[in-house]
Amino acid sequence: MSSNTLTAAEASGPQKPAAGFEGDRQDNTVGGAVRGYLNKLRGGDLGALPAILGIVVLGILFTILRPGTFLTPLNLANLLVQSTPIMVLAMGLVFVLLLGEIDLSAGVVSGVCSAVLAQLLVQVGVSWPIALLAAIATGAVIGAFTGSLVGMVGIPSFVVTLALFLGFQGVTLRIIGQGGTVPVREPVVRALANENVPVTLGWILAAVVAVSYAAFELWRWRSLKSRALAHPPLVLVVVRVVLIAAVVFGVTAILSVDRALAAAIDLAGIPYAVPLVVLLLLLLTFVLSRTTFGRHMYAVGGNAEAARRAGINVTRIRVMAFVISSSLAAISGILATSRLSSVTPDAGAGNTLLYAVGAAVIGGTSLFGGRGKARDAVLGGLVIAIIANGLGLLGVAAYLNFVITGGVLLLAASVDALARRRSASTKR
Amino acid sequence: MSAPEQSTTTSTLERPTLSLRGVNKSFGAVQVLHDVHLDVYPGKVTALVGDNGAGKSTLIKAIAGIHPVDSGTVEFEGKAVQVTGPRDAARLGIEVVYQDLALADNLDVVQNMFLGRERKRGIVLDEASMEEAARDTLAKLSVRTLKSVRQLVSSLSGGQRQTVAIAKAVLWESKLVILDEPTAALGVAQTRQVLDLVRRLADTGHAVVFITHNMVDVFEVADRVAALYLGRVAADVPISEVDRTQVIELITSGRSGELGLAPDALED
Numbered sequence: 054m055s056s057n058t059l060t061a062a063e064a065s066g067p068q069k070p071a072a073g074f075e076g077d078r079q080d081n082t083v084g085g086a087v088r089g090y091l092n093k094l095r096g097g098d099l100g101a102l103p104a105i106l107g108i109v110v111l112g113i114l115f116t117i118l119r120p121g122t123f124l125t126p127l128n129l130a131n132l133l134v135q136s137t138p139i140m141v142l143a144m145g146l147v148f149v150l151l152l153g154e155i156d157l158s159a160g161v162v163s164g165v166c167s168a169v170l171a172q173l174l175v176q177v178g179v180s181w182p183i184a185l186l187a188a189i190a191t192g193a194v195i196g197a198f199t200g201s202l203v204g205m206v207g208i209p210s211f212v213v214t215l216a217l218f219l220g221f222q223g224v225t226l227r228i229i230g231q232g233g234t235v236p237v238r239e240p241v242v243r244a245l246a247n248e249n250v251p252v253t254l255g256w257i258l259a260a261v262v263a264v265s266y267a268a269f270e271l272w273r274w275r276s277l278k279s280r281a282l283a284h285p286p287l288v289l290v291v292v293r294v295v296l297i298a299a300v301v302f303g304v305t306a307i308l309s310v311d312r313a314l315a316a317a318i319d320l321a322g323i324p325y326a327v328p329l330v331v332l333l334l335l336l337l338t339f340v341l342s343r344t345t346f347g348r349h350m351y352a353v354g355g356n357a358e359a360a361r362r363a364g365i366n367v368t369r370i371r372v373m374a375f376v377i378s379s380s381l382a383a384i385s386g387i388l389a390t391s392r393l394s395s396v397t398p399d400a401g402a403g404n405t406l407l408y409a410v411g412a413a414v415i416g417g418t419s420l421f422g423g424r425g426k427a428r429d430a431v432l433g434g435l436v437i438a439i440i441a442n443g444l445g446l447l448g449v450a451a452y453l454n455f456v457i458t459g460g461v462l463l464l465a466a467s468v469d470a471l472a473r474r475r476s477a478s479t480k481r
Numbered sequence: 482m483s484a485p486e487q488s489t490t491t492s493t494l495e496r497p498t499l500s501l502r503g504v505n506k507s508f509g510a511v512q513v514l515h516d517v518h519l520d521v522y523p524g525k526v527t528a529l530v531g532d533n534g535a536g537k538s539t540l541i542k543a544i545a546g547i548h549p550v551d552s553g554t555v556e557f558e559g560k561a562v563q564v565t566g567p568r569d570a571a572r573l574g575i576e577v578v579y580q581d582l583a584l585a586d587n588l589d590v591v592q593n594m595f596l597g598r599e600r601k602r603g604i605v606l607d608e609a610s611m612e613e614a615a616r617d618t619l620a621k622l623s624v625r626t627l628k629s630v631r632q633l634v635s636s637l638s639g640g641q642r643q644t645v646a647i648a649k650a651v652l653w654e655s656k657l658v659i660l661d662e663p664t665a666a667l668g669v670a671q672t673r674q675v676l677d678l679v680r681r682l683a684d685t686g687h688a689v690v691f692i693t694h695n696m697v698d699v700f701e702v703a704d705r706v707a708a709l710y711l712g713r714v715a716a717d718v719p720i721s722e723v724d725r726t727q728v729i730e731l732i733t734s735g736r737s738g739e740l741g742l743a744p745d746a747l748e749d
Contacts, residue, residue, distance in 0.1 A: 096636065276609065277609065280609050280613065282608075282609055282612045282613070283612065283629060283630065283631040343605050343606055344604055344605065344606060345599045345601060345604075345606060348588075348592065348596075348599055348606060349597075351585070351587055351588060351592075352585045352588060352592075352596055352597075354587065355585035355586050355587035355588060356583070356584065356585040356586065358581075358583065359583035359584055359585050359596070360585065360596070360597070361567075362547070362567055362577075362579070362583045363567075363583070363596040363597030363598075364567050364568045364571060364597040364598070365596070365597050423585070423586070423587035424587055476635060
């Protein structure tokens, strides 16, 4: 194996006190992989661990506190649908946070796009594909504007987006009209969050996702091994494939149960919003981890000067991050509109942004830039949705809801900051 | 001088990889480089020495295209070239290893080595071929200090980072490698590793410019020495023609006996 050209000589030489590398050296044994993971945790990179722990602990907590209502198919389906706008908004924020920037206007941008969508459907009367595209295009244009102010003019992103946070609330108010609520009854838009994939089709989709994931992971493992490149142990790949399959089939099973409260109605299947989020997750994961653009996003977030010297167009990357963030905010607005079947003048204001930033950070995206994945938004979005849903079931007063959610964001940010300090201090 | 023959053989038989003639550079009203002449030869390590503020960093940034020159000619392998950006320099085969290393901590060794010049198949990154090329390059330089090419740069020591940065330069089939104080922050053992690497770099045919403050390093690894004094080249000679005291005099006063700048050049 050609990896031995690097490692064999070192192993025979005198051992230096570089215990941190042990895991990497035996990267194709299970023990080595586990040690490598523990080293990573100790070094401050917690990955998805806090989010997964959060989902499990909060799930158990609310199941105990509200045994009859929390863990029911009906509530879980609601919870998932509630979480989709947060997840999509957070996915966009991951791109901005990766660069160490912030987009405080993402929530209200989703509001503006919802308002554009609603008025196009209701006032102008265009067909749904045009309205949806127009809403997403609005987001992209807003993102290009924000990104230019940050990347080209050089205003700190929190100032730009704080100004836009106020400004766009005014825009939404102007589009919707004072005190008005625009109901959206367009069937396709409504269906996103309110209709379900037929049960059989749902199972087929689940099987396709699980099987393709397994096939892809095993194919990649084999090709890495055959070319003697760094690869994880097979057991770990299998465990990951089995876990993902279990989650996919488990969720499908729960959502395929008839969850209608009245016996006369049949309510079963995966809400359309869920496969949409899965699709976005796959697409954005691909962009971030397998394309040059994604690689350059990480490089700019990790060391913008190094990226510039490597010939990367840093300004373009900055602008693109905001374009992606605002476009995804538009999709998030579409999902929120679908769920509520209406748009209000305060759409996207209030705690929308707080939820999304919280989701990204809880999921493992760093506020300091350079670290984050699309999956963080999904895992963190689930944690946030569980908190919101569970507190709602408990009937907690509105003020407490704000305090608790704010507290969770602070906690996640503290974990992030401490992890960063930790990784800085373990650097040799 | 003691070895005039040697100096003529190096300068007549070998064509310089890089040749600067009358290069000037100003930042606003401040002229940082005055009429700089410098020749850098393939297979040779040229030590670029000078006090703080003498213009060493400006000179390498000018060569690298980060701060393009105001006037004067730059010849690369005998042809006059215009270097107006980092990409121009990279295309010619000029690689700079910066003092602050310019590595992204959150990327691994392979990702850093290919940063900005990733290999692709279609639109997908070709990780396998990049990892293989990185391994080959590290093996070619006999690097034994890295345990995995897939470890994050944030987990590397100073010497290992320096190794990665230098290997990155080699990976690109570069003809001229400029090293900005590669041993400044390193311990004894790591300095040794880096100096060995610098030597191997020259032995594999690269032209190497080595910026340093450390006289021990200069006499250990350099073939030629170029001394900058207040933005001017005080001397650009084979190492065999000077001793340590002379180099220090060139750095501190721009002159040493016969060598160095004429007194009137220092008036303005």
